[in-house]
Structure formats: C-alpha cells, structure tokens
Amino acid sequence: RTSLTVADLVAWTQRFRDLMVEHRAALTELDSAIGDADHGSNMARGMQSAVEKLEQTAPETVGAWGKSVGMTLVSSVGGASGPLYGTFFLRFGASGGDATELDAAALGAALRAGLEGVLARGKAEPGDKTMIDALGPALDAFDAAVDQGLEAAIAAARDAAAAGRDATEPLQARKGRASYLGERSIGHVDPGATSTAYLFDALATATGS
Numbered sequence: 001r002t003s004l005t006v007a008d009l010v011a012w013t014q015r016f017r018d019l020m021v022e023h024r025a026a027l028t029e030l031d032s033a034i035g036d037a038d039h040g041s042n043m044a045r046g047m048q049s050a051v052e053k054l055e056q057t058a059p060e061t062v063g064a065w066g067k068s069v070g071m072t073l074v075s076s077v078g079g080a081s082g083p084l085y086g087t088f089f090l091r092f093g094a095s096g097g098d099a100t101e102l103d104a105a106a107l108g109a110a111l112r113a114g115l116e117g118v119l120a121r122g123k124a125e126p127g128d129k130t131m132i133d134a135l136g137p138a139l140d141a142f143d144a145a146v147d148q149g150l151e152a153a154i155a156a157a158r159d160a161a162a163a164g165r166d167a168t169e170p171l172q173a174r175k176g177r178a179s180y181l182g183e184r185s186i187g188h189v190d191p192g193a194t195s196t197a198y199l200f201d202a203l204a205t206a207t208g209s
C-alpha cells in the first residue's frame with residue numbers, strides 16, 4: 001500500500017475508539033495516580049461520539065473527516081484531552097484539505113500539522129510529561145522511516161510512540177493537572193501519552209502496517 005483513503009481514516013478512528021473503550025479502566029487508573037481519574041472515560045466517550053458522527057455523515061475528504069472527528073471531540077469531552085485531541089484531528093484534516101487519499105509524505109505532513117496544533121494549543125514542550133512525549137517521537141520516527149514506505153513509517157511511529165509513553169514515567173509533569181503534584185508526579189506513566197501510543201497502535205492495525 002502506498003496511500004491511505006478516507007475509508008482507512010474512518011477505520012483508524014473506529015480502531016482507536018475500540019482501544020479507548022477496551023482500555024478505559026486502565027487509562028482512568030493512570031489518571032487517578034496523577035490527575036482526576038477521568039482520562040479513560042473522557043477518551044472512550046469522545047471517540048464513541050466521533051465514530052457515531054462518522055456513521056451518520058460519511059466524510060468524503062480528509063478535511064471533512066478531520067473536521068468531523070475534531071469538532072466532536074472538542075464539543076463532547078470536557079477535559080484537557082478533548083480540545084487537545086480535537087485540535088490534532090482538526091489540523092490534520094486542514095492539512096489534507098480536499099484530498100481523498102494521503103501518500104506517505106502527505107500523511108507525515110498531516111500528522112505534523114496535528115502536532116503543531118497541539119503544541120500551539122497546550123503550550124507543552126518535550127519532556128513536560130504529556131501526550132507530546134509520545135506524539136513528537138512518533139512523528140520523528142515516521143519521518144526517519146518514510147523513505148522505506150508508508151507501512152514501515154507507520155510501524156516505526158507506533159514503536160516510537162510506545163517508547164515515548166514509557167519514557168514519561170520518570171519525568172516530572174510541567175503541564176496539565178499532573179503538574180500540580182510537582183515531584184509526586186514522578187514514577188507514573190502519563191495517561192495522555194498512553195492514549196497517544198494507542199492512537200498509533202490503531203493506525204498501524206487499521207492499515208495493516
């Protein structure tokens with residue numbers, strides 16, 4: 001495979017929803033250690049709403065898909081993660097625009113636009129113990145592997161997101177609720193970095209990468 005269709009993006013959304021529902025309790029458990037114990041329910045509810053919206057109105061372009069998923073997350077999730085993931089999908093969609101397929105380079109650019117949106121909205125920096133610490137390494141790995149083709153780049157991104165998630169454990173949180181704990185946030189994996197690792201796991205599974 002050399003490109004993703006809008007149907008593949010919908011399959012990615014559904015797979016991510018499945019993982020958020022499956023791991024809802026574990027994500028909430030992570031958030032109970034350094035937050036307010038709602039990350040699993042926030043993400044499961046938000047992604048369930050996003051999938052229902054896609055089933056009501058099937059998007060025909062990358063931009064329409066990103067707008068649908070992003071707007072639904074922003075409006076249905078009250079926590080920090082709703083606006084942040086919402087911005088990711090909105091910016092991803094805006095990058096794809098009227099396209100109906102994304103090749104590896106276009107997917108890399110759309111993912112990068114999504115990351116830039118999260119950075120602009122949340123003002124987190126690498127190492128602040130947030131979803132950025134899975135997203136950033138995933139995109140760097142994608143870019144480094146893109147010459148090997150779409151599936152290799154997605155697989156590399158999935159592995160780097162998981163490593164980035166694991167690497168949040170010894171970090172002290174500097175953004176979001178976990179930052180209120182100061183040094184007591186050390187020694188716990190970040191919930192948002194964990195859901196972001198699932199986002200790339202879902203992309204790999206949905207595309208057979």
Ligand code: ADP
Binds near residue numbers: 042084129131176
């Ligand atoms: P809330 O903290 O509002 O309850 P969630 O529990 O759903 O929201 O999401 C928490 C996750 O959001 C954190 O684990 C972290 O990864 C991410 N996060 C919080 N603030 C920021 C930020 N400013 N930039 C990037 N990610 C953030």
Ligand code: MG
Binds near residue numbers: 031037079
């Ligand atoms: Mg929370």
Ligand code: MG
Binds near residue numbers: 036038078079080
């Ligand atoms: Mg909350």
